[in-house]
Amino acid sequence: MTTPLTYGPHTVDPPVVLAPMAGITNAPFRTLCREFAAGRGLFVSEMITSRALVERNDKTMRLIHFDAAEKPRSLQLYGVDPATVGRAVRMIADEDLADHIDLNFGCPVPKVTRRGGGSALPYKRPLLRAILREAVAGAGGLPVTVKMRKGIDDDHLTHLDAGRIAADEGVTAIALHGRTAAQHYGGLADWSAIARLKEAVPGIPVLGNGDIWSADDAVRMMRETGCDGVVVGRGCLGRPWLFADLVAAFDGRGPEGYTRPSLREVADVMLRHARLLGEWLEDEARGVIDFRKHVAWYTKGFSVGSDLRGRLAVVASLAELEDLLGTLDLSQEWPAAADGPRGRTSGRNRVALPDGWLADPYDAAAWVTAEAESATSGG
Structure with missing residues (x-):
């Protein structure tokens, strides 16, 4: 048995979150995962771009559709400009578009990082702080959480500084994928980084992400790192019943309670x-x-x-x-070969970044523009 997570007025029991995945975690896929979990856990939308939301882009407005049974409604928001992120968060709160907002600082894909977004952004500490401050202030009481990576690469690790900044600015929880942007989805996730983050921000829940291919992996991650919950991404691709296994495991019914469909x-x-x-x-x-x-x-x-x-x-x-x-x-x-890693496993040695991005982690003014925001959402 584990301690449930609390996101504002919402209880996440078991402490399991479906990771936002562009082009994947739309309303139909969330429905399948939620049904297998008997409605337990938290199921986050695919990434929504703050500029596209503010401009009420047609595709984006479809992506923020939630089924009536989704409670709480969880929306992941991406942005680079603090003012635009703030407007998007206020729109979500004022128009009752979601019950929980997760901020994306973990996406490693070039079209995001070359704008200074996703996993590139926490390197600019003042920019990260400004975005978080705008988001928390505009949320109107909605819980705001953060998902991030270890950093850009092994020479530019940011997760401990970013975690402390997030805690200072009043976020509800932090999720860490134990890879750098340069790793993309290659190699093994560094679970020890999750443990170090938990030690660095003892007053806030920390969730672990990376290489959770089975319910047993989730239990082991929590045991080895001391994290407060898990975020599951690629492990559930083509396997939404993994959430039934996770419920069974955290209820103490694994592995005999696991799903092995024909x-x-x-x-x-x-x-x-x-x-x-x-x-x-x-x-x-x-x-x-x-x-x-x-x-x-x-x-x-x-x-x-x-x-x-x-x-x-x-x-x-x-x-x-x-x-x-x-x-x-x-x-x-069910074949044994169906267990284990699935989805993308390739690495990437070079991260696409704006020119001069790494020159000074404390100089962000040149990149704080609405033009850095993407005009579209999702995959």
């Missing part, structure tokens, strides 16, 4: 996922096209065959998806 059961989830996407997008064909990226994750480890796997990855309708799934040997039991 291919027939996996196929049923695949069809439901595709249907939910079509309903959400109000277009069956678009929903099926969006679903294609999930096929390899769902079928990992099963005997499917390269030809059928390829055909599944280009389906154009629900009927075609259902027909192709029907040709598989659906009696297959």
Whole structure:
């Protein structure tokens, strides 16, 4: 048994959070994860750009849609300009768009870091502080949390300074992915960094992220680092029932309570996922096209065959998806090969940054502009 997390008036029990993933953690995927968890835990939206939200971009307004059953409604916000982030947070609070705001300081992709955002931003300590101050002040009592990485690379680590700044500015909790931006998703996550952050900010909950491929990994991370909760990302790709396992583990029912679905059961989830996407997008064909990226994750480890796997990855309708799934040997039991790492595992040696970004960690004025904000959200 573990101690539940408290985010303002909201209790997160078990202390498990679905990591925001661009193009993945939209309303349909969150629905699947939440249902497997019997509504327990916290399920965060994909990244929303503060400028796009303030400008009421059509795609962004769709991305902030929450199902009526989602409680609390958790929205991740990305921004580089303190004023724009502040306006976005006030809009969320004033218009009751969400119940919890998570700020993204962990994204390592070039289109984000080259603007000085995501995992690049905490290097500029005054800019980080200014954004956090605006966000907490504008939240109107909504809990504000932070997700970040260790730093830009091993020569520019920021997580301890950033954690102390976040605690000083009144954030509710901090989540740390134990990799640098340069690592991207390669190598192993450094769980010891999570433990050091927990020691550095003893008055605030710290959540760990990175290399949680099973419920047992989550339990082990909390035991080894002393963190207060876990954030699960790539481990649930094509496996939303991982959240059922996490509930079982934290309730003391693992591993006998873990889910090991047959291919027939996996196929049923695949069809439901595709249907939910079509309903959400109000277009069956678009929903099926969006679903294609999930096929390899769902079928990992099963005997499917390269030809059928390829055909599944280009389906154009629900009927075609259902027909192709029907040709598989659906009696297959859960394969051991389906456990373990999934999703992106590549590293990246060089981080795309604005010119001169690393010259001075305390000089941020030149980058504090609305033009640094992206005009679109999501993946």
